[in-house]
Amino acid sequence: MNAVKLIIAAVLVALNAFFVIAEYALVRSRRARLEVMREEGIKGARLALMQLANINEYISAVQIGITMTSIGIGALGEPALAALLKGALGGALGHGAAVAITATVAFLFISCAQLVAGEMVPKFYAIDRAETVARRVARPLQLFSVLFRPLIVALTALADRILRLLGVDMSLERRGGSPDELKRLIAESYAGGHIDPGEAGMLRGVFHLHEQEARQVMTPIPAVVTVDISEDVGTALRKCISSGHTRVLVTEDSNTDRVRGLVHASGLADRLMREGPHASLEPIVHDAPIVPETKALDDLLAELQRERTSMAVVVDEYGRVVGIVTVEDIVEEVVGEITDETDPAAGEVRKLANGDWFVRGHVAVTDLSDYGLDLPVDSDAYNSVGGLVFAELGRLPRRGDTITADGYSIRVESVRENRIEAVRIRERGRRSRAAQEARQES
Secondary structure (H helix, E strand, O other), rough: HHHHHHHHHHHHHHHHHHHHHHHHHHHHHOHHHHHHHHHHOOOHHHHHHHHHOOHHHHHHHHHHHHHHHHHHHHHHHHHHHHHHHHHHHHOOHHHHHHHHHHHHHHHHHHHHHHHHHHHHHHHHHHHOOOHHHHHHHHHHHHHHHHHHHHHHHHHHHHHHHHHHHHOOOOOOOHHHHHHHHHHHHHHHEEEEEEEHHHHHHHHHHHHHHHHEEHHHHEEEHHHHEEEEOOOOEEHHHHHHHOOOOOOEEEEEOOOEEEEEEEEEEHHHHHHHHOOOOOOEHHHOOEEOOOEEEEOOHHHHHHHHHOOOOEEEEEOOOOOOOEEEEHHHHHHHHHHHEEEEEEEEOOOOOOEEOOOOOEEEEOEEEEEEEHHHOOOOOOOOOOEEEHHHHHHHHHHOOOOOOOOEEEOOEEEEEEOOOOEEEEEEEEEEEEHHHHHHHHHHHH
C-alpha cells in the first residue's frame, strides 16, 4: 500500500511540474512570436494566444493545480516513505528514534524531489522555450481549466476583490513593460545572442532620442550652406549643387539670425526652367520651424512630422540661430550614419566663406595637412582633431571652448555625449594680415 502511495506521489510531482511549466510559459511568452507561429499554422499557437489574452484566468488555474498537487505530495509521499524506511530499519533503533529519523529523511527526500523535479527543472525549461512550451501545454491546460472552471472563477474573483481593496490592479494582460525593463530586455537579448549588434544599437537609439537634445545633433550655423533672399535662382541652385545638399537655408541681408526659410533643389531647378536663372527666390521659399536648442529629439521628430518638413532651425536662449537639424540627423541617432551618393566627399572638412575651416571631430589630424592645416601631431596622446582639443583642455569639452595650437585657433562648435563632433579652425593673425594688406594697398 505504501508503495502505491509513493507511485501516486511521483505522478503528482509530474503534474506539479506540468503546472509550473505552464505557468512560466504563459508569463514569459511573447505574443509576437506566437502570432508568427499561428500564421505558419503551427499546432497549439492559436489556443496559446487565447490563453495569453486571458492570462489571469489561466494563471489562477495553474496555481490551483500546483496547490492541489503539493498538498497531495505531502499527504501521500512523506508518510508512505517514512513507513517504508521504518520497516527497513526493523528493530535496530528504538521506536521514538526510528520515527524521528524516518520522518526527517522522508521530509527531506520528498521536498528535494518536488523542488528539483517539480519546480526548478520545469521552470528553467519553460523560461528557455516559452512559446514552444506554451503551445504544447495549451490543450491539456485548457481541459484542466474547463473541469475546474467554477473553482477557478470563484477564487480569481475573491483574489481580485482583495487586491482591489489594497489598491492593486491584477490585470496582467493589460500591463506592459517599463522603459527600464525594455532596455534591460534589449541588453539581455544582445548578450544572449538573440539580436545582433546593429539591431541592439537601433533599439537603444530609440530610447536615447528622449535623452538627446537638438543642440547635440545639429549642424552648427557656421557650417550651414545659406543663400540670401536677394540672390537669384541660378546662384542659389549653384550653391545647392556645389554643397551636395538637397535644400539650403535662406537668410535676409546675409544675417543668419534673420532666417526666411528654406528652398529645395527641386524647386530651384523647376523655377529656373520656367522663369530663367535671374528669377527671384521669394515664391519658392518654404517656412522652417524654429525650435529651442534644448528640445528633445523625439519631440522634435514629432513636430517635423506634423509640420511635414524635413528641417528645423535651432535657436539658443537668446533667440540667436545656432544651427539646423534635419530628419536625417535624428534618424542617424537610431540607425547610425547614413551616407548616400549625394553626400559631399569633403563634408567632413569644409572651408567656410570667411576663410575658417569647419572640421568634424573624428577627422585625423594628419589628414588636415592635405588642406594646408599643419596641426601638432602626438600619436601617443591623440589621433583626431577632437582628441587634440580634448588633450589641450584637460576636461570635458563644451560648445564654445577654444584652444590655440601652432598658430591656429580651434573652437568647439558641437559636442555630443562628451564627444567633440565639430570644430572651427582659424589661422591666428589671418585677419590682421589681411587688414594690413588692405591698408598697404590703400
